[in-house]
Amino acid sequence: KGNADWTQRWDWFASEIKDGRENQISYLKISKLALAFAIIHSKPPGKSSKEYIEYLAKTVSEQDFGWKWKVEVLEAEVLRLRQELLLNRISPRFCLENRKQDTSAEALLGRESINPTSYSSQLEDSGCDVCNDSAFDSLGIASDFHQSEHNVNTSKHWLERVPPLNFCRSSKEQSLTAPVQFLQRLLEIRKLSEGGILQADFSELENDSFTIWNSVSQLLDGLTVFYKSPKFPAPSFLTEGVSVLISLITDTKLSNHVLKKCFKKMEEFKKNLIQIILRNRSVNRFQALHSVSQTLGLLGRNNILRNSLISLLLLEVRQFAEQLLQAHQVQSVYDITQYENIFLLCMILEQLLQNETQESNISSSNYGGEEKIKFLKNLDQIILHLSDEFPLFSLYLWRIVALSHQQAL
Numbered sequence: 001k002g003n004a005d006w007t008q009r010w011d012w013f014a015s016e017i018k019d020g021r022e023n024q025i026s027y028l029k030i031s032k033l034a035l036a037f038a039i040i041h042s043k044p045p046g047k048s049s050k051e052y053i054e055y056l057a058k059t060v061s062e063q064d065f066g067w068k069w070k071v072e073v074l075e076a077e078v079l080r081l082r083q084e085l086l087l088n089r090i091s092p093r094f095c096l097e098n099r100k101q102d103t104s105a106e107a108l109l110g111r112e113s114i115n116p117t118s119y120s121s122q123l124e125d126s127g128c129d130v131c132n133d134s135a136f137d138s139l140g141i142a143s144d145f146h147q148s149e150h151n152v153n154t155s156k157h158w159l160e161r162v163p164p165l166n167f168c169r170s171s172k173e174q175s176l177t178a179p180v181q182f183l184q185r186l187l188e189i190r191k192l193s194e195g196g197i198l199q200a201d202f203s204e205l206e207n208d209s210f211t212i213w214n215s216v217s218q219l220l221d222g223l224t225v226f227y228k229s230p231k232f233p234a235p236s237f238l239t240e241g242v243s244v245l246i247s248l249i250t251d252t253k254l255s256n257h258v259l260k261k262c263f264k265k266m267e268e269f270k271k272n273l274i275q276i277i278l279r280n281r282s283v284n285r286f287q288a289l290h291s292v293s294q295t296l297g298l299l300g301r302n303n304i305l306r307n308s309l310i311s312l313l314l315l316e317v318r319q320f321a322e323q324l325l326q327a328h329q330v331q332s333v334y335d336i337t338q339y340e341n342i343f344l345l346c347m348i349l350e351q352l353l354q355n356e357t358q359e360s361n362i363s364s365s366n367y368g369g370e371e372k373i374k375f376l377k378n379l380d381q382i383i384l385h386l387s388d389e390f391p392l393f394s395l396y397l398w399r400i401v402a403l404s405h406q407q408a409l
Contacts, residue, residue: 076178082211083182089207091189091200175222176241179215183244190254205257216262219245220269223295227276230288242295249302259304270299270309274316277344281337293344300352303359310356313349314375314404317342321397325382328389339393346396353403372404 043052193200205212219241226238249255249266259266273296277289300306320342327334379401387394 079211079214080178080182082208083215086204086208086211087182087185087189089204090186090202091193091198175218175225176237179219179222180237180241180244182215183219183248184240186254187244187247187251190251202253202257205254209261212258213261213265216248216258217265220265224269224272224276227273227288227292227295230291232287234291242298245295246298246301249299249305255302259302263304266299266305267308270296270305270312274312274345278316278338278341280341285341289341289344293348296348297351300348300355306352306356310349310352311371313345313352314371316345317349317397317400318375318379321379321382321386321393324390324393325385328386339390342393343396346393346400350396350399350403353400357403357406376401376404 039053039056040049043049047055189198189200190202192198223238223241223245226235248258273292276292277296280289282288296309300309320338324334324339326332379397383394383397383401386397
């Protein structure tokens, strides 16, 4: 009997819910119908109902966009304030207790500056030539590799003279300018503290992972946007963005904090750059792709990023070789544009493997052995099948195989 009572109550409750939902649906339909009649009756003369509805929809959409823009501005201001607070926690201003009498800040900061990408030399090219090995050397991976850990691109003024972070720029430029300014000031504190001019507590970076992650993420996203739609000559803030990024990941102290919090974002950035190279189909694309390849090569200056980048490039080159072999065997059409673009990845991979080989002779490290073994599996047979039809690509594969063998053995 008790169970029967509970069943009746449950049926009644379910019926009430059903009736309530039906009433809500009915009210919603009536409200929509009433709104439609109101719009029709209130439309101005000379306009059809459809035109008036489109006008109202556009007006509401613009209002939503205005609110979104205000939210973005407020979020940017909040991030700026958090950046200022973090910098002040790391190093209070004008803390000069350990300043040396014979060392000035300008002399310290003006000794060296990093210039990772030589965009001016690219502007003389029409953009129609495939980059060769000598052009790839302009990445500075070979000649400037040992200098990168000591070079920082900062202004020649005191931290206190650096102007406040500026957000009064176009949204596209701001996507790079805002994080670049913050990270430049962080690098400047690092340089001054290293010279004993300024006291700094970089353990504060562990207490505010959001600010570091957000700033680095904005920088990487901004670079990705520009690389997808490049402009020449390259804007100065793009060059500064790359310079700050490389300085950040090659700094012995700051790189650990950055990679600890932003490693996944860095991996996503590298994958995006690789896909930008492979999928670009513009006629005059080689100048733009050379800039992207420069940035990828410079990321290899950090050992951790280089190891993961080698793994990504081995995978892409292997997959393309298999796809090319399959297309060759069935006599189908292959992607000629992707075939041309793959050589940039091969050149980057070859240079990174050479650098790794040189360092492994000193440190005896052998990271990525499994990836290299997978890459080498049956690859000699693939090369033999491709060598007659694609001799240049086969040559690059042989060179990569030789370098990979040195690491795998």
